[in-house]
Amino acid sequence: MIKLGQVNTLEILRESNHGVYLIDDEDNEVLLPNRYVPESFKIWDKLDVFVYLDNEERPVATTDIPYIRRDDFALLRCNQITDYGAFLDWGLVKELFCPFKEQAFKMKPGGWYLVHCYLDEKTNRLVASSKTNRFLDNKTLTVKLFDEVDLIVSHPSDIGMNVIVNKTHSGLIYKDNIFKDISVGDKLKGIVNKIRPGNKLDITLGQVGYRNIEPNAMRIVQELQDNSGYLNLTDKSSPDAIKDRLQMSKKNFKKAVGTLYKKRQIEIKPDGIYLV
Known part of the structure; x- marks a missing residue:
């Protein structure tokens, strides 16, 4: 089936005065006008073409690839x-x-x-x-916490920037997590930082490496991101303070901090931990 608005791989069937006719596996035909016909070709050669309707509402093929395709x-x-x-x-x-x-x-x-x-x-x-x-849906999510995702910057809000996640869901990057200039239409990589009630997605930028970190380390990263990149805990903090703040033991805390430090994703200072 020839799909409108998509790139189709079709075979050259025959020549005409207006171009060449292409055919799919179901014997559907479409014209490729002369301006797009390759200088040299053979019958049954395969071509990748974009198909849309011409000014007379007839399907037509082109070797030009548009800036946007159907469902994009x-x-x-x-x-x-x-x-x-x-x-x-x-x-x-x-x-x-x-x-x-x-x-x-x-x-x-x-x-x-x-x-x-x-x-x-x-x-x-x-x-x-x-x-x-209206083309986005968060009812059933296809992503999970800490997944790396593809983003398209959608529109600004008072608390950050709305983004399109994997061309399927809506998400939000808070102002505190935006460390570079971004504009509507920019395509970026991000991480699902939090899933809030109603399947609302909080996204962070530039933290791709975090998805492979063990859970305790990721918990510290999340706490840092929620507090402008600072956590007032160190290896000298009491076990109770660490447990109250992070719900983990001091032993696991020190191990997780060591992991993040080795990956150069945090700085350790006398007053606490800082997100790089």
Whole structure:
């Protein structure tokens, strides 16, 4: 089956005046216009092509790969506004349409917007939506605590920056955990730092190595992140103080601190432990 909005691997079936026709395993055909046909080819050669609808609503193939594909997110520039909606530059000849009803805020020519590309079942057209939250779902999580995840920066909030997690869930990076400039549309790596009630995900940046640390060490890292990178405990702290704060023995605490120190992920000072 030829999939709209996705890259398809198809075989060259025959030539025509307008280009070459490509075919899939189910004998579905699509035209690859002359401008995209390779200089040299053979019948039954395989090509990777992106398929979408042309200006006459017919499926057409291209060897150009757009900035966004179906069921994906990307930051795109608005080229023009018409009576029907906005048209976005996604790297193809025909622009990507974003109806007014799918605009979280009114788009303007020249503006950049984070959008989701999806197939409108009513029209069978690929369209964009800047209402990205409606394409995310945290009811059933596909990630767990301390997993490394792919992030797309979504939009700022008063307490941090909202992010899209693995193109599936919504998450939040608190201001205290942002140590570099990040902007909407940036693609980053992060770690699931905490799962709060309602499956709300707290994310940290740049802590990829932590996912392989033993649980007690990870508990210390989590406590450090929750307290602006500082923990007022040392190897001279009483067992009771360590137990009250971290729910672990002093022996396990010292072992975990040693692990983190060897990995150069903490600094040990007379007044406590600091996150690097």
